[in-house]
Structure formats: structure tokens, C-alpha cells
Amino acid sequence: MPSRRYSAFALARHAVSPDLPWPRAWRSPEPKKSYDVVIIGGGGHGLATAYYLAKNHGIKNVAVVERSYIGSGNVGRNTTLIRSNYVIDGNTQFFEHSLKLWEGLSHDLNFNCMVSQRGQIVLAVSPGQLDTFARRGNIMRLNGIDAEILDRGEVIKLLPYLDYSKDARFPIWGGILQQRAGTVRHDAVAWGYARAADMHGIDIIENCEVTGFVIEDGKATGIETSRGRINAGRLGIAVAGHTSHVARLAGLRVPVESHILQAFVTEPVKPMVHHVISWGAELFYLSQSDKGGMVFGGHIDGFNTYTQRGQFPKIQSVAECAVSLLPFMSRLRLLRHWGGIMDMAPDGSPFICRTPIGNLYLNGGWCYQGFKATPASGWTFAHTIANDSEHELNRCYALDRFEKGGELDDYGIGNWTYKQ
Amino acid sequence: MLERHSALARATPYRSSILRMGEAREFSLVQVAGFGKAFEKAITPFLGKLPAKVGNALDQHGRTLMRTEPNQFWIVGPENDDIAAKLHTHAAVTPLSHSRTRIVIEGAPARNLLAKGIPLDMHETAFKPGVFAMTGLHHTPVLLHCVGENRFELYAMRTFALSVWEWLTDAALEYGSQIATSL
Amino acid sequence: MRIPCPHCGERDVSEFRYGGDATKKRPAHGTGDLKAWHDFYFLFDNPKGPHLEYWQHVLGCRQWFRLERNTATNEIGEAS
Amino acid sequence: MTAFRRLATGGRIDRTRRHAFHFDGELCKGFAGDTLASALLAENITLVGRSFKYHRPRGFVSAGVEEPNGLFTIGEEGRTEPNISGTTIELSDGLKARSQNAWPSPAFDMMAVNSLAAPLFQSGFYYKTFMGPTKGSWMFYEPFIRKAAGLGAGTYMADPDRYETRYAFCDVLVIGSGPAGLAATLAAARTGARVALTEQDSELGGSLLSENSEVNELWRTEVIAELESFPNVELKSRTTAQGIYDGNLVALLERRDHLRPQPRKGEARQILVQLRARSIVFATGALERPLVFSNNDRPGVMLASALRTYLNRYAVAPEQRTLIVTNNDTAYGAAFDLAAAGVAVSVADHRSTIAPALLNRAASAGLAIFPGTGIADVEGSKGVVRGRLSGAHAAVVECDAVGMSGGWSPAVHLTSHGGIKPRYDETIAAIVPGDLAAGHFGAGAVMGTFGLASAISLGSAAGINAAAFAGLTRKSKPVAPPAGAEDHSYSILPVWTAPRESKGKAFVDFQNDVTARDIRVAHEEGYHSVEHLKRYTTLGMGTDQGKTSNINALAIMAGLRDVPLADAGTTTFRPPYTGMAMGAIAGRTIGHHFRPHRRSPLHDWHQANGATFLEAGLWMRAWYYDWAGDTPEAAYVKEMELVRKGVGISDVSTLGKIDVRGPDAAEFLNRVYVNGFAKLPVGKARYGVMLNDDGVVLDDGTTTRLTDDHFYMTTTTAQAGEVMSWLEYLLQTQWTDLKVHVTSLTDEWGGMAVSGPKSREALQLAFPGSNLSNENLPYMGCLDIRQDGVRIRLLRLSFSGELAYEVHVAADFTASLWEHILEAAAPLGIKPYGLEALASLRIEKGHVAGLELDHRNTLDDLGLGKMAGKEKAYVGKELRFREKLQAPDRWSLVGLELLEPDRKLRGGAILFAAGEPIKGHGRGYITSVTWSTELGKFIALALYQGGLKHEGEEIICAFPLKDEQVRARIVSPHFIDREGARLHA
Numbered sequence A: 001m002p003s004r005r006y007s008a009f010a011l012a013r014h015a016v017s018p019d020l021p022w023p024r025a026w027r028s029p030e031p032k033k034s035y036d037v038v039i040i041g042g043g044g045h046g047l048a049t050a051y052y053l054a055k056n057h058g059i060k061n062v063a064v065v066e067r068s069y070i071g072s073g074n075v076g077r078n079t080t081l082i083r084s085n086y087v088i089d090g091n092t093q094f095f096e097h098s099l100k101l102w103e104g105l106s107h108d109l110n111f112n113c114m115v116s117q118r119g120q121i122v123l124a125v126s127p128g129q130l131d132t133f134a135r136r137g138n139i140m141r142l143n144g145i146d147a148e149i150l151d152r153g154e155v156i157k158l159l160p161y162l163d164y165s166k167d168a169r170f171p172i173w174g175g176i177l178q179q180r181a182g183t184v185r186h187d188a189v190a191w192g193y194a195r196a197a198d199m200h201g202i203d204i205i206e207n208c209e210v211t212g213f214v215i216e217d218g219k220a221t222g223i224e225t226s227r228g229r230i231n232a233g234r235l236g237i238a239v240a241g242h243t244s245h246v247a248r249l250a251g252l253r254v255p256v257e258s259h260i261l262q263a264f265v266t267e268p269v270k271p272m273v274h275h276v277i278s279w280g281a282e283l284f285y286l287s288q289s290d291k292g293g294m295v296f297g298g299h300i301d302g303f304n305t306y307t308q309r310g311q312f313p314k315i316q317s318v319a320e321c322a323v324s325l326l327p328f329m330s331r332l333r334l335l336r337h338w339g340g341i342m343d344m345a346p347d348g349s350p351f352i353c354r355t356p357i358g359n360l361y362l363n364g365g366w367c368y369q370g371f372k373a374t375p376a377s378g379w380t381f382a383h384t385i386a387n388d389s390e391h392e393l394n395r396c397y398a399l400d401r402f403e404k405g406g407e408l409d410d411y412g413i414g415n416w417t418y419k420q
Numbered sequence B: 001m002l003e004r005h006s007a008l009a010r011a012t013p014y015r016s017s018i019l020r021m022g023e024a025r026e027f028s029l030v031q032v033a034g035f036g037k038a039f040e041k042a043i044t045p046f047l048g049k050l051p052a053k054v055g056n057a058l059d060q061h062g063r064t065l066m067r068t069e070p071n072q073f074w075i076v077g078p079e080n081d082d083i084a085a086k087l088h089t090h091a092a093v094t095p096l097s098h099s100r101t102r103i104v105i106e107g108a109p110a111r112n113l114l115a116k117g118i119p120l121d122m123h124e125t126a127f128k129p130g131v132f133a134m135t136g137l138h139h140t141p142v143l144l145h146c147v148g149e150n151r152f153e154l155y156a157m158r159t160f161a162l163s164v165w166e167w168l169t170d171a172a173l174e175y176g177s178q179i180a181t182s183l
Numbered sequence C: 001m002r003i004p005c006p007h008c009g010e011r012d013v014s015e016f017r018y019g020g021d022a023t024k025k026r027p028a029h030g031t032g033d034l035k036a037w038h039d040f041y042f043l044f045d046n047p048k049g050p051h052l053e054y055w056q057h058v059l060g061c062r063q064w065f066r067l068e069r070n071t072a073t074n075e076i077g078e079a080s
Numbered sequence D: 001m002t003a004f005r006r007l008a009t010g011g012r013i014d015r016t017r018r019h020a021f022h023f024d025g026e027l028c029k030g031f032a033g034d035t036l037a038s039a040l041l042a043e044n045i046t047l048v049g050r051s052f053k054y055h056r057p058r059g060f061v062s063a064g065v066e067e068p069n070g071l072f073t074i075g076e077e078g079r080t081e082p083n084i085s086g087t088t089i090e091l092s093d094g095l096k097a098r099s100q101n102a103w104p105s106p107a108f109d110m111m112a113v114n115s116l117a118a119p120l121f122q123s124g125f126y127y128k129t130f131m132g133p134t135k136g137s138w139m140f141y142e143p144f145i146r147k148a149a150g151l152g153a154g155t156y157m158a159d160p161d162r163y164e165t166r167y168a169f170c171d172v173l174v175i176g177s178g179p180a181g182l183a184a185t186l187a188a189a190r191t192g193a194r195v196a197l198t199e200q201d202s203e204l205g206g207s208l209l210s211e212n213s214e215v216n217e218l219w220r221t222e223v224i225a226e227l228e229s230f231p232n233v234e235l236k237s238r239t240t241a242q243g244i245y246d247g248n249l250v251a252l253l254e255r256r257d258h259l260r261p262q263p264r265k266g267e268a269r270q271i272l273v274q275l276r277a278r279s280i281v282f283a284t285g286a287l288e289r290p291l292v293f294s295n296n297d298r299p300g301v302m303l304a305s306a307l308r309t310y311l312n313r314y315a316v317a318p319e320q321r322t323l324i325v326t327n328n329d330t331a332y333g334a335a336f337d338l339a340a341a342g343v344a345v346s347v348a349d350h351r352s353t354i355a356p357a358l359l360n361r362a363a364s365a366g367l368a369i370f371p372g373t374g375i376a377d378v379e380g381s382k383g384v385v386r387g388r389l390s391g392a393h394a395a396v397v398e399c400d401a402v403g404m405s406g407g408w409s410p411a412v413h414l415t416s417h418g419g420i421k422p423r424y425d426e427t428i429a430a431i432v433p434g435d436l437a438a439g440h441f442g443a444g445a446v447m448g449t450f451g452l453a454s455a456i457s458l459g460s461a462a463g464i465n466a467a468a469f470a471g472l473t474r475k476s477k478p479v480a481p482p483a484g485a486e487d488h489s490y491s492i493l494p495v496w497t498a499p500r501e502s503k504g505k506a507f508v509d510f511q512n513d514v515t516a517r518d519i520r521v522a523h524e525e526g527y528h529s530v531e532h533l534k535r536y537t538t539l540g541m542g543t544d545q546g547k548t549s550n551i552n553a554l555a556i557m558a559g560l561r562d563v564p565l566a567d568a569g570t571t572t573f574r575p576p577y578t579g580m581a582m583g584a585i586a587g588r589t590i591g592h593h594f595r596p597h598r599r600s601p602l603h604d605w606h607q608a609n610g611a612t613f614l615e616a617g618l619w620m621r622a623w624y625y626d627w628a629g630d631t632p633e634a635a636y637v638k639e640m641e642l643v644r645k646g647v648g649i650s651d652v653s654t655l656g657k658i659d660v661r662g663p664d665a666a667e668f669l670n671r672v673y674v675n676g677f678a679k680l681p682v683g684k685a686r687y688g689v690m691l692n693d694d695g696v697v698l699d700d701g702t703t704t705r706l707t708d709d710h711f712y713m714t715t716t717t718a719q720a721g722e723v724m725s726w727l728e729y730l731l732q733t734q735w736t737d738l739k740v741h742v743t744s745l746t747d748e749w750g751g752m753a754v755s756g757p758k759s760r761e762a763l764q765l766a767f768p769g770s771n772l773s774n775e776n777l778p779y780m781g782c783l784d785i786r787q788d789g790v791r792i793r794l795l796r797l798s799f800s801g802e803l804a805y806e807v808h809v810a811a812d813f814t815a816s817l818w819e820h821i822l823e824a825a826a827p828l829g830i831k832p833y834g835l836e837a838l839a840s841l842r843i844e845k846g847h848v849a850g851l852e853l854d855h856r857n858t859l860d861d862l863g864l865g866k867m868a869g870k871e872k873a874y875v876g877k878e879l880r881f882r883e884k885l886q887a888p889d890r891w892s893l894v895g896l897e898l899l900e901p902d903r904k905l906r907g908g909a910i911l912f913a914a915g916e917p918i919k920g921h922g923r924g925y926i927t928s929v930t931w932s933t934e935l936g937k938f939i940a941l942a943l944y945q946g947g948l949k950h951e952g953e954e955i956i957c958a959f960p961l962k963d964e965q966v967r968a969r970i971v972s973p974h975f976i977d978r979e980g981a982r983l984h985a
């Protein structure tokens, strides 16, 4: 069997001998009767968890079971922004660890995830907002994370095409720049982790929906799936938008509500926007994909749903943001828009933790920050599963934190799932 | 001497040969609310027949009555209307004359104009004279009252009134005079 | 999505404000029952299917009401 | 060699109206009724661009919205629009079109060298390389990749054109104006229903416009004439149904810019209509599929139906010879029409048995037919020279054009937007709609019934059913088809991929340069799911969204996996159906109109009297006045001094004001506020704090008892809306037994704060008739007085910490009263002060506001714990006592004094104990800062671990963003008048 490593050399070899077949990125095995660990959910987090179980903890008798095709969930439909600009103790370190892992990911996986650290600029629309950004930036600096505060003039230099006219409804007062922030090719993350996990012998089982849990005296011992029963020493749930649904199968009621977030892409054009831009007037963020489309989004529609379809009023308000902030967007044409189901936690922060049920672990509550978290989430979830205890990086992400008042509300929005 | 100052005092007027649009001042708006049917009985003598359901308006005794909530009515009367005083002991009476700015929109294009911003069926078979609706225009709450085939009275929140006016006159550009977008 | 306000009739979703699960029973105040309040405020059934929820006709009659909606299809049922 | 010409007669173009236009700077001519594509072909310009990956020469493939190749950049400056397909652009005089992906020109393109490296660029090659040598290497490669991708170039210039949006309603919406759509519209119209017909094309008629049949044309014009006579029918051409959303909302894009590149003032270029239809009839027709064979992307290789459209609608035909390659019957329509126009036509038909009727007609029309024969390859570099057939007749056929037909794909897109997956239909080898949603109906080619007569009869039936669903049951006689209309039999032999032996590239997705081999590679690597195939190869992700390529690709993959096509599934159809300008979706809600401005009743006065405004949420607030200085820094200090030493007046109309009344009003307030309101005496105000259920502070404000059952509540400006909804929620859904009414008075009342040691004097001058003595109007007292018959409410409240009053009056009188007070109190030197001073004064006094009330802080954090009632129940009481919310080392409110005179305190600075390492998250942060005129130094409010337990300690305020560290001392947040002597003065 030919080497599975990707390289310019491998490409060349296949170029000269077109009929030499490429090896499979990942197998599609039949589920075994039993595994040491089964991860439920073949999204970014589930696949990353499987990979780090093997890589960091030597646990390789692992399966990832995915209801549909891997990457069919939010990892395959998000706006791909990565950053580590968090103010709350615990969040800051976790997301910076994630960003560090991103920086080495393509090499680590031998799969080009196109980690593009093009820089994110968050625009402030009032002096008060600039102060809250300053706090954010200061915390970042004090934790060894890069951040720069920009005044209006500096923003104009970097983003000359925004609306600075007197007609701009919310004048731009300045902004905060994290140069190491940027974007990642979303699908590549799922595929890269899957392929790397597969190389460790991990089974990735697609079209396999979990329909129930086998729980014996307080301990989870297996799952029922659309492809039959699978026994497991330990089980990890990483199903994002379906967290409540799957947790309920195990008899758990969790602090999560499923909401739809929409995303948008325009037709591809030559490079115009070289940063990730976020706006403080209303939640709005935009970047240009390597393919050339402007990829952007806004806030959740605001009510819980499992349909991956958004409502038109939200589509309109996002378009209004786009054209008001970047007037040149007016003539660009919307190519496609879609939605994804997000596991909104009351305080906007995740759960990576043990559960009241033995051998059952939960990863969820990601809201719209889960993509940037993927590597650290997998890393710490693998640790928690392997050691039946939290890593210091995810100690604050416990399921029962609200009972004790341990909210982690990074943006001061308040404990409302439909506002976070 | 204290004088009234309209929210639209500084607004750029709109001119058009086919569409009339402007503020209609000199009205009093009183809100009466109570609890249960008893209160309706108590106020009927002063007001006459009450509109049966939310969305219905009745014109009587020189006043327009609108049921704005199951247990709440709006009474629009002449500026010097003393109805508030009369009802005082029978219901929760709240004067709201200053809280709303009334804009009259009249003319053939009125329905098309409103359809640009109001998410209701403005077709003459659907939004008939005597009907009113509380809805949204330019992200603000408004009450739209159809008072004639192509004549409407729009009650906008006073603090948003100028913005709503700017929006309306901009939307009506194709029927009439240019206005500056930034005021 | 069109939402039937019990008082104003069917209106555009943009006129409404969402208020969450309407089947949750609000515990009594002053009992000091922390657990009951935690479960009430922080836990969700979040079903994939029929859901009874609160909406307020915030740009209309400002009334709060209950609405049946299927979260798997967004199909709208009765409002009360 | 590929060549086209314009016929002297025929077509639907208007030969009396010539249009001159430019293509890549060259002057060309066409006629009204042409598209850019037909006009270019008529000028025999067949090579119009290059493909984006391999830079292969490309021409038009289709004559409609499905066009993958013929993309142009049109317009100039702010009107520059990239990636517009020439097949959908109506020719207008002066139109300027530029080719894409080609430099210097499509005919001679430097980047064509790419095609040499082609073997490297197979699907997924990005993922396999550009990783080295170092971690960050992608940052080096990315710019090159980005430049190469991206099709056309946009402009940074703002779009000068106007767009509008509109709401509309109807009973029946018919989408598509082919025979099926026209019949449906007419049948529905006859029931009296409000019907709208929407057609993306410039003319109504659909496929009829591509035929040359007089009877059909007569039928079309008669039906349209009858439709125009109905008052209840709206016919919308140039209007695309872009998407269908929950609740039968259809997004229609109406184009108005076709004949006037520069719209007039107030005239919208495009209008987005949100249409609510009770029922919908889909009559969107079908799109022809290409065949997949070597070099099938050469200019001159087109869809057979496109050749037919160019011939019959635009009078443009291949120079002499055309080769038609098909696997089904419809291509013969093109073949016969071309032959009739004098083109020599040969037909290669994959099927070995062909309907005798067709063979006879072919024979009499003099066509050369090759049954059981397909095409292996075409020769020619920038066009086609000849086609190499394979199969039963391995002939080589010289030709100017190749017309291919791989069968038809119904345009099912819209039927699937609601989430219903389409299904595969063996008999016509095509994807057809799954079950239609309730209220949805379909007819014609979109349903997979490919016949004229059936399109009309089924369309007519669909129209009647749709009307009935909308509640209109009046009898309507079915629509009669044209004389002699019949359904030609339709048979197809699915062939999905080229014979293996040929080696040239065989394209599936022309726009994204995805070949049959790329699909094979994806299969080898295990990207089997249709979604993986799409994402890995980018198939169907272009501006055409794979209208011509998806089904071929799915079929090829199904073949490789050896599963039935039916099991392969399809990718998800998403809106919009065709690209739509962002500006059209936003309409007029941009720039100045992006969000409404909320203005105080004093706005005009502020504007006329030198105020500088600041956006605060939607509010426009007077920030500072030019009497005090021309920068906020300069002005607010002067304005503060005015209040501390004399008297100032400030606009507080933005405060939320709520009328609370009813027998249970007191009980209600007693529940929502942490502190007691039950025993508040009439005529008295009280400061109250509300919690959310989670025990975190929601809002604060003062509430006054006007009578036993009537209260006047104020909230913060920011939370007014939230609080109002929250109170309504509690009353309407939870405490329905309480008899209480709440009404917002924010718009009804204006308010002004008159503050400063001289404020009583000032008001006394303004209201000489009223007794404002300390006895009659004590601190926290309320007094309603009248002036000129107008009720004025005096509240003795203080945000600044000075002797102060709030004066509330009905909104229209606010400006007049404000001026009256300024005049009356002029001798005392009264002047207005703005938001900045207001905020600074409250900092000196230690009042919390927005920056401290950020949904994270508890009562105790803000030093307000003592306020909460011990015995009584109130919202948030339970969860307020959660362990961590009670922890002694929580960050809580303190004051800070700067210890380094020549330096500055800054909001957002992070706090550390003296001597500890400056890193991590510190012990707190500064929320608000001001220069204290009273103390002559910078002071701040901050949250600090352990709070005032550390009073007197010296700490470090770190601001690494400016490499700053300053020393400060922790003090009480009440910097002035702790015992409140001034308030009670």
C-alpha cells in the first residue's frame, strides 16, 4: 500500500501516473461490537476528540459514530472565524490554547486546513464600547495574547472601504485588532481530523444515528444505533445542535436550547477584504473565503428550532448590516445562504465535562464560538474521557456550574439562551 | 406661555401632486384600560358602543374608539376633549396625546407607499376604511388607521416620528419631491 | 414564518418577540428553593418536535401568548 | 471551425432598433431583444472567456440562467458588476462588457500555461500541499491562491443605484410563464382569485419562445391578452422567484434596470418583494443537461436546446454544419429547426432504436443519423473543428457547432427550499420534486411531464386546485391547448460519462473546472457522499450552483460506487435560485436609514444651541455643548463645575417611564423590586433595583407613588424596552391574578434634571407660584404643579449628588418649559450640561450605571445588598443566593483615586495589588473614569476583588495596550458628600 502522506512529491507522482489511485482519506468500516471509547457526533469536536484520544492518550480502540456524513453539522456550515479574544478567566486560556493548536494543525494532521491568520478587527461604535474593547485587549495582552487597539484613523487606513461618511448611522470610533485571528477551511478540519484519526486505526462510522443508551446501574455501557448496538467502555457526546436531544436519550436534561444561526456567501470575486471584520453596532462579521466569496453572518434568529432554514427578516437585517458597513457589497450578489443549529447555553459558554451518569461525558453548549474551539475542545475532552477528570483548561466548563453561580458570560449579555 | 413643539417641527416637508403627506396635529389621545367586562359597562355610557375586537375602530360622538388590547381602548378626539376627566373614576385613564405623532397619508399611491414598509396586506379589499392595525414601520411600533379609500392616519412614536417621516418621504421619492437623506 | 396573534390575527414573525418554553412551571417566590429555581431557569427540554412557547406581539398589541410550534418543521399550531 | 451568423429574417429580435455595445473595448452591434450572448454569437464572437483553474478557452454553453461559462464583468465604476452571465443580460445600447479570467484577452491568455500544470490540479490538491516548509507557510501561498481564484473583480466604489423592498400578498402565485404557468395563471384567474405570475425572463412564454410554431405563438399571445384583461391578475416578467421561506413567503427579485443602465432619481434599480401567497404553482420547467465527453468545454459545444433558442428566438445559427449528440428525443427539435434554416445537421444518438416517426422526419429533412453512436472527443483548440464519434459509427464529423443533450433536469429547486428532498425518476432519468408541501402545486416540465398538451392541461388543473386551496372555488373552465398540440413521446437512454478510451478532459462542472476524473479521484479517496463530493471538488458551488452539472456528477459517482442513482441522493437546494444583489435585499434600510434615530423632545433645541450629539443605542443624545468647549474633554469639566457650583439643566427625557396602576400595583412593584414598595407613601419617590430570575441585577430607577394605586416608574435608558416587556410578561403570563396595567410613558413625557446648589432658586424663579421649600418638596418628594394650565411633575431626585430636581412634562411642552427655565433662571447663570457631564457627576457620587450594570453583577457586587428585603419575596431572591454569587472575594464596586497627578486613569484598565506580578486576569477592572472637578484629580469606579475590604490600599492599574501602569488608591465609590447633606439641603 502506497504511503498515505501528502506532499508536493506525492502530488507530482500522481500527476505523472494518472491511473495510480489515491489512498482513501478514511475507511468506512462496519461498526465493531465494542470499543474502549465511542464518540457520538462526527463534527469537528467529535473527530478532534478521537484524534487526541489516540495521539495524546494512546487510546486507539475508538469509534466516532455520525448520524449523517462527517462535517454535515456546524463544522461544515460555519463562518470559520478563529480568535482568542476572551476576557473571562478560564475562557481566555482555553481559546488561546485552541488558537495555538490551530497554528500547528496542518502540519500535525498532514492535511492543509488553510489556517489563515489574516487578523480580525472588531469595530467600536461608541467611546464606551471602545472602553470595553480596551478591557478585552488588556486581558489578552496580560495573558500573552496579541491585541492592538485602533483609533478611527488607524481603522480607516486598514479598512478604507467602510462607510465613514456623515450618513453612516453608527460612526466608527475605533476598533481592536487581533492579528493572529483569522479563518480556517471548515470542511478540511473535519476531513483532516478524520483522516489523521483513521491513520491511528480509529473507526469513523458514518450514517449511524444514535437512538438510545445502554445504562446499567448508573453507568453507560453502550449505545443503540441505526446500525445496531455498540458497546463502549466510555462514551462522549459531541453533537452540538442536538445536545439536548441526545442527552435526553441518556435521561439527562441540560442547560442548552437549540437555535438557528444563518450564514451567507456571495459570488466569488478577486481579493477585496483581507481581514475578518466584526461590527459593534449589531452582531455582524465578514471575511472573504479563499474561493473569493464574501462569507458573513449575524445573530441567531432568536427562537429555538431544529430546521436548518432561517427566516427572511434576519436575512434582511444581515444584508442591511453588510451594505451599511461595506457600501461596495451592494452590487455583489448573494450566491447562497443556509443555517445551522446551535447549542445555545444561557451564559454563552460551553460544557466539557463528566455527567451524573458514569462513563458518559458531555461536550456541548458551543453557541457560535465552537469552531474556533475545535482543537482545544477535542484536546481537553479527550483528556477528560481518558482520565475521568477535567483538564485545568476545561475545569470551568462543568454541567452544574449554574447551580453554584459559576456563569461565564464573556460579553455581559445575561443568562438568556436566545440573546447570547 | 408654554407652547407645543411638534416632533416634526424641523422636518423637511414633502410635496407631490398625487400624494399628500403631512402631520395632523390638534387631537387628543386618551387610553382607557380596566379589568374584565365590568369596566366596559362602566365606560359605555360616556363613549357609546365599544368596538368588539382588537383592530376595529368606531367613529361616534366626534371621537374614534379603537380597541388596542383586550381590556384597553384608545380614544382619539378633538384637542380639547374632556373625556379623560369624565372617565377618571371608572377606569385607568392615561393621556397619550403627546406620545404619538399623527401623519396623514392620502392619495392614489398611498397603499403602494405603505406596502414598502408595512408587512400587512395593503390591498383595498384587505385593508378597508374603519380598520386599524398596530404593526411595525422602520423598526418602530406604529398604529395605522385606514380612514378612507386611499387615506390613512399613521400614529408613530413621538421619539421616532422624525425617523419615520424621513423613511416615508424617502420611500415616496418616486411620487414627489426630493428630500435630503441626512437631517 | 407567520404567527397568529390571538388578538390581531396572523402577522409577520418580525412583529413578535420570543419568550421561551411555556410549559415550564414558575416556582413560587420566597420559598428559597434554589434547586427548583435552577431547574426552572437554567434547564430546557428543548424538544425536537412539538413545542409550546411564549411570544409577545411586541410591535402590535403587546400581548404575550402561548403558541404551538413544531421545532422540527417550524409548523405553526394553535395560539392561546 | 466554430462560426455563427445572424439570419436575415426570423427571431423575436427587433431589427429596427439597433444597439451598439462594447466587448473588451471592441465595438459590436446587436438588436433590441438580443441578449449579450446572442449578440456576441451573431458577431461570430464565440470565445468569450477562460476557465478559472486551467484557463481553457470557453464559449456559451446555454441560452439561460444555467450558463456556467459565459460570465462577464459589466458596467463601470460604482456600477461594476462581475460574474454576470451573458445569456441573461438583455442587450442595451452602450452596454460595456468585459471578459473574465483572461489576460490580455480570451483568445491569447498568458495564464493558459496553467493547463500544462493541469495534472497537478486535481480535486483536493489544495489539501495535500502548501503545508511546508514551516508551520505558517500557508500565509505565504494563500495570496497567490486567492488571486488565482475569485472569478471577476468587484469595485470598492459605493453602488450609486437605489433598491427598494416591498411586501405583497396574493391568493395564488404561479412561478414560470411557460405553457404550464400560463395555463395555471389563466385557470386560477377565472376563479376570481388574486393571482400573480412571475417570470424571470424578459418575455412571458418560457420554452414557447424558443420554438418556431405559429399556432403555439398564437396561443401564447391570446392567453396573455386574456390575462391582461383581468383586474385580479398581476403579470411580472423580469421577476425571479429566488427563494421560498416558512409560511409561504416567496422572495421575488424584480429587475427594473434592463433598458436603462442609469435609473432616474427615486427609481429603484431592483425591488425585492416579500410575497405571501396562500398557494403556489410551480411551473419552472426543466433545464437541459450536457453530455460528459473529452473537450466538451470547447467553444461551439452547446446544449441542443440552446442552439434551438439562439436560432428561433435570436435568429442566430451555426455557419454551415452542426453535429447534434443526444441520448433522448428532444434534441431532434433543434435538429429539425436547424435543418429548416439551411444548416447541415448530423445527429449521433446513443440509442440504437429511435422512434420511427423521428427517423422518417429526419430522412425527409435530410439529416444524417447515427444510431447507437455517441461522441468521444471534439478536435479544435479555440473552437470545434470536428467531432469524433464512437460506438456503432466511429465516424468523424466536420462541424461548426456541437449540440448536446444528455436529457432534462426539472427545475425542482424551489420545491425543495422548504426541506422536502426531491426524488429520482427512472423513466425520465431525472430528479423530480418529492411530495409537494400543502398548498404547493406543480405542472409541466418541472414535474417531469415533458409535453405541451399535458403541460397545459395539468397547468390548468394546478391553477384551479391552487385557487381552491386558497378558498376560491368558483367554476373555471379548463384552458384549451393550441390546435393540434400533442405530447411527443419522450424516451431517454441515460449515459453519464464519456467512453473511457478518450483522454482529453471531460468536464462535468464547467465553471469550477471539475472533470469526470476529479470525481474518480474523490471516489478513490472516499469522498462518496454527494455532500463530500460537492465540498471536496467544489462541484456545483459556482455562480450557476451546478444547474447543468449536479445530476451528471451524482450519476457518475453513483456509477463508481455501484449504487442506484436513487440511493445517491442530491445536495441541498438553497436560495437564491440565481444570484441577487445584496443591495436589493437591504433595500433602503442602509446608511442614514439603517436603523431609526430616537430623538428627545429637546432634540431640536439641542441642535439649535450648539450641542454635539452622541449615538447611545438608537438615541441621539446631547453629549456636550459648545458654550463649555469644543471637545468633550474640555467641555464636560466646565459643565460639571457649573452643576457643582451653581445650577445646570440637562435632558433626561431618554429615561424609560412606565405608568403602573391598578389595585395590585403596590404588591406588583413589591415583587419586582428587591426593596419594599408596599409602604411607600403617596407623593414619595424611592430608588429601586430589579433582579432577573437568575439573581443578577437587571435594572434600577426611581418609582413614585402618585396615588394609592398609581405609580410612576423610571428605568435606565438602555433597559427601558426590556423592563417593559418583562413587566408585561409577569402580569400577562405569570401573575394573571394581579390587577395591574402598565403603559410606557417614555414618549409621552419629557424630562430635565435641574441640578446644583442653586437649583431650588432656579425653579422658584421659574415657578414663582409654587412652594418649593424643603418642607413642601423634600428630598425624594414629588409635587405636581401647573403652569399655564399644563401639568408639571417635580421630582426631587439627584443623580449628580447635588441638590437637584427632575422636571417632567408632556413631550410637546418640554422644549418650551426648558426655555422658560433657562430664561427665568438666567440671573443664576444656568446653562445646559450634556451626557458626558451627567455621567461624570454620577461617578463622583458613586451611582452605578450601564457600565456597572452589565448583567454580570449582583446586588452585593454593586454595594446594594442592604437594600434587599429580608422577609419579603422578590424576583431573583432564590438564585441570588447561589454559592459563587455570595463568595466574599467577588469583584465588587470600589472607587479609585489616581496617585500620579500628571497621568491618567483609563476605562478598561486591569487592576492588580501593589507588588504582585502584572499578568493574568488581575483582581478587577475600571468601569468608568472621570476627572473630578471637586477633588482635582482623576477618579474611577471599578470592580475589585473583595471590594471595599481593601479600602485605602494602593493598587496598580495596568493598561498594556498603551504600555501603561499607574498607581491608584482604593476609596469609597462615593467621592462627594457621603452623608448626603447636599441632597437634603
Ligand SMILES: Cc1cc2nc3c(=O)[nH]c(=O)nc-3n(C[C@H](O)[C@H](O)[C@H](O)COP(=O)(O)OP(=O)(O)OC[C@H]3O[C@@H](n4cnc5c(N)ncnc54)[C@H](O)[C@@H]3O)c2cc1C
Residues within 6 Å of the ligand: A040, A041, A042, A043, A044, A045, A046, A065, A066, A067, A068, A069, A070, A071, A072, A073, A074, A075, A076, A077, A078, A079, A080, A081, A082, A208, A209, A210, A211, A238, A239, A240, A241, A242, A246, A261, A262, A263, A297, A339, A340, A341, A342, A366, A367, A368, A369, A370, A371, A372, A373
Ligand atoms: C452559521 C454558523 C456560523 C458559525 N460561525 C462560527 C465562527 O465563525 N466561529 C466559531 O468559532 N464558531 C462558529 N459557529 C459555531 C460552530 O460551528 C459550532 O459551535 C461547532 O462547529 C460545533 O462543534 P461540532 O463541529 O462538533 O458540531 P457539528 O459539526 O454540528 O457536529 C455535531 C455532529 O453530531 C451529529 N449528530 C447529531 N445527532 C446525532 C446522533 N443522534 N447520532 C450520531 N450523530 C449525531 C451531527 O450530525 C453532527 O455531524 C457557527 C455556527 C453556525 C451554524
Ligand SMILES: NC(=O)c1ccc[n+]([C@@H]2O[C@H](COP(=O)([O-])OP(=O)(O)OC[C@H]3O[C@@H](n4cnc5c(N)ncnc54)[C@H](O)[C@@H]3O)[C@@H](O)[C@H]2O)c1
Residues within 6 Å of the ligand: D175, D176, D177, D178, D179, D180, D181, D198, D199, D200, D201, D205, D206, D207, D208, D239, D240, D241, D242, D283, D284, D285, D286, D287, D330, D408, D411, D414, D443, D444, D445, D446, D450, D451, D452, D453, D455, D490, D577
Ligand atoms: N424534455 C422535454 O421534452 C422538454 C423539456 C423542457 C421543456 N419542454 C417543453 O416545454 C414545455 C414545458 O412547459 P413548462 O411551462 O413546464 O416549462 P417552460 O420551460 O416552458 O417554462 C418554465 C418557465 O419558468 C421560468 N422560471 C424558472 N424558474 C423560475 C424562477 N425561479 N422564477 C421565475 N421564473 C422561473 C423559466 O424562465 C421559464 O420561462 C412543454 O411545451 C414541453 O414540451 C419539453
Ligand SMILES: Cc1cc2nc3c(=O)[nH]c(=O)nc-3n(C[C@H](O)[C@H](O)[C@H](O)COP(=O)(O)O)c2cc1C
Residues within 6 Å of the ligand: A076, A077, A078, A079, A080, A186, A263, A265, A289, A291, A293, A295, A308, A335, A336, A337, A338, A339, D540, D541, D542, D545, D571, D572, D574
Ligand atoms: C465558509 C463557507 C464558504 C462557502 N462558500 C460557498 C461557495 O462558494 N459556493 C457555494 O455554493 N456554497 C458555499 N458554501 C455553502 C455550502 O454550499 C453549504 O450551503 C453549507 O455548507 C451548508 O450546507 P447545506 O446547504 O448542504 O445545508 C460555503 C459555506 C461555508 C461555511
Ligand SMILES: [Zn+2]
Residues within 6 Å of the ligand: C005, C006, C007, C008, C009, C057, C060, C061, C062, C063
Ligand atoms: Zn396582537
